[in-house]
Amino acid sequence: MQREQWGSKLGFILAAAGSAIGLGNIWKFPYIAGENGGASFIFVYLICIAIIGLPVLIAEILLGRTTHRNPVGAFKALSKSKLWIGVGGMGVVSGFLILSFYAVIAGWSLGYIFEAIAGNFTIFNTGVLAAEHFNTLVSNLPWIIGYFTLFMLLTMLFVYLGIQKGIERGSKIMMPILFVLLIVLMIRGITLEGSEEGIAFLLHPDWSKINAQAILVALGHAFFTLSLGMGAMLTYGSYMSKNDNIPSAALQIIILDTVIALIAGVAIFTSVFAVGLDPSAGPGLIFHTIPAAFAKMPGGYFFSIIFFILLSIAALTSAISLLEVVVAYFVDELGWDRKIAVIILGFVVFLLGLPSALSFNVLADYTIFGKNFFDIVDFLASNILLPLGGLLISIFVGYIWGFDKVLVNLKEGSQNLFDNYPYIILTWKFFLKYLSPILIFIVLLHSLGILDIIF
Numbered sequence: 001m002q003r004e005q006w007g008s009k010l011g012f013i014l015a016a017a018g019s020a021i022g023l024g025n026i027w028k029f030p031y032i033a034g035e036n037g038g039a040s041f042i043f044v045y046l047i048c049i050a051i052i053g054l055p056v057l058i059a060e061i062l063l064g065r066t067t068h069r070n071p072v073g074a075f076k077a078l079s080k081s082k083l084w085i086g087v088g089g090m091g092v093v094s095g096f097l098i099l100s101f102y103a104v105i106a107g108w109s110l111g112y113i114f115e116a117i118a119g120n121f122t123i124f125n126t127g128v129l130a131a132e133h134f135n136t137l138v139s140n141l142p143w144i145i146g147y148f149t150l151f152m153l154l155t156m157l158f159v160y161l162g163i164q165k166g167i168e169r170g171s172k173i174m175m176p177i178l179f180v181l182l183i184v185l186m187i188r189g190i191t192l193e194g195s196e197e198g199i200a201f202l203l204h205p206d207w208s209k210i211n212a213q214a215i216l217v218a219l220g221h222a223f224f225t226l227s228l229g230m231g232a233m234l235t236y237g238s239y240m241s242k243n244d245n246i247p248s249a250a251l252q253i254i255i256l257d258t259v260i261a262l263i264a265g266v267a268i269f270t271s272v273f274a275v276g277l278d279p280s281a282g283p284g285l286i287f288h289t290i291p292a293a294f295a296k297m298p299g300g301y302f303f304s305i306i307f308f309i310l311l312s313i314a315a316l317t318s319a320i321s322l323l324e325v326v327v328a329y330f331v332d333e334l335g336w337d338r339k340i341a342v343i344i345l346g347f348v349v350f351l352l353g354l355p356s357a358l359s360f361n362v363l364a365d366y367t368i369f370g371k372n373f374f375d376i377v378d379f380l381a382s383n384i385l386l387p388l389g390g391l392l393i394s395i396f397v398g399y400i401w402g403f404d405k406v407l408v409n410l411k412e413g414s415q416n417l418f419d420n421y422p423y424i425i426l427t428w429k430f431f432l433k434y435l436s437p438i439l440i441f442i443v444l445l446h447s448l449g450i451l452d453i454i455f
C-alpha cells in the first residue's frame, strides 16, 4: 500500500507545531520560567532552543523525510548496525512511556472542562480551596480513570483516521482554535487591573537565579517542548514531500512553539497577579491556582472553560504525535493494519498508564527514591530517554550517516538556502556536530546525578 503524505506544507507545519505545543508550553513553561529568574531564564531558554533545538529538529525531520519510515525503519534504511536501529527502538519505547503518563494529566484537563462548565470553580476564593478540590478529584478513581480513558479514545480516533484525514485535518481545525483562545485569554489577562505585576514577574530579569541548574532546566525543557529525541518529528517528517524546505519548516515550528509558550506565560501570570494569588505553586499552578484566579475575575466562568479547552487541545495534538510514532512502527515494520494497530496499541498504552493514574491515590505510598510510579516514568522518559535520543540522533546525522549524503538530502527543497546563505548551513553543521552533542551530554550527566557527585 502506498505510504500516505501530508496534503500540504501548511498541514505538516500545523501538525508538527501541534506536537510541539502541548502541556510543556502551557503547564510547564510558565512555572519553570517563574521559578528560575523570569526574563533571564527566558533568555537562556531561547539560546538553548536556537543552538540545540533548531539543529536537532532539522536533523530529525531530515531523517524521516529521507527514509519515509518510522524511527526504527529510518535507522535500518541508513545503517546496518543494531546499535543505531536500537536508537529508533528507544524512540518507540519512549512514545509508549510518555503517552502513558501524558494522557493522565491531559485527562485532568479534560475533566476540568466539565468542572468549569458545572460552575464548580466559582466558589473558590483561595488557591488552597482549589487545591483541596483538585486532591478530591484525583483521589476519585472513576473520575481520574474515566477522563484518562476518554482522552486516550480521542487520541486514538485521530490516528485511526490516518495522516491526511485524521492528523492533518484535526490539526488544521484545532490549532487555529488554540491560537484564538489563547489570544482571548491573554487579552483578558492584560486588561485586568494589576496585571502589570504579572508581566513584571515573568519579564523582570533576575540574573542571580541563572546557575548551572537553571541552564540545565532550560536545556531539558527545550527537548520536551519541541518533541525531540524520540522520533516524533522524524515520523512526521516521514510523511513530508521532497519539495518542502526543511530548515524553513523547522524554524516556523520553533517560532510557533516559543511564541505560544510566552503568550501562555503572560495570560497565566497576569491573571494570577491581578487577583492577588500566589504565583509560585509550581506544577500545581494550573490546577490549583488558575481555577481560583478565574473564580475571582469578571467573566471568569467563561474564561475558565476556555482555558481548559485550550489546554486539552494542546495536549491532544501532542498525544496524537506520540501515538503516531508507535503506530507507524507497527505499520511499517511489522505490516500491521493501521486501524488494528491503533486499537491494540492504544489499549497497551492505557494499561501502562493505569499505574500512573493510580499514583495519585491508591499507589501514592509506593515510592522508590521518593518517586512514585508516575514520577519514575516521567523522569525516565523526559530526563533520560529524550536527551539520550537527541544526543544519538545528532551524532548519527553529524558523523555516521556521511555528511555529504546529509547535505544532498537536505538540499532537496532548500536549494535556495544553499545558494544564497551557505553560511547558515555551515553554522548548522557546526552546532550539530560539536555544540549539541556536548551540551546534551552534560544535561544527561546532570539527570543521572553524576554531576552532583563530581562537584
Ligand code: PHE
Binding pocket: 019, 020, 021, 022, 023, 024, 025, 098, 224, 225, 226, 227, 228, 230, 232, 318, 319, 321, 322
Ligand atoms: N512537546 C510536547 C509538549 O510540549 C510533549 C511531547 C514530547 C510530545 C515528546 C511528543 C514527543 O507538551
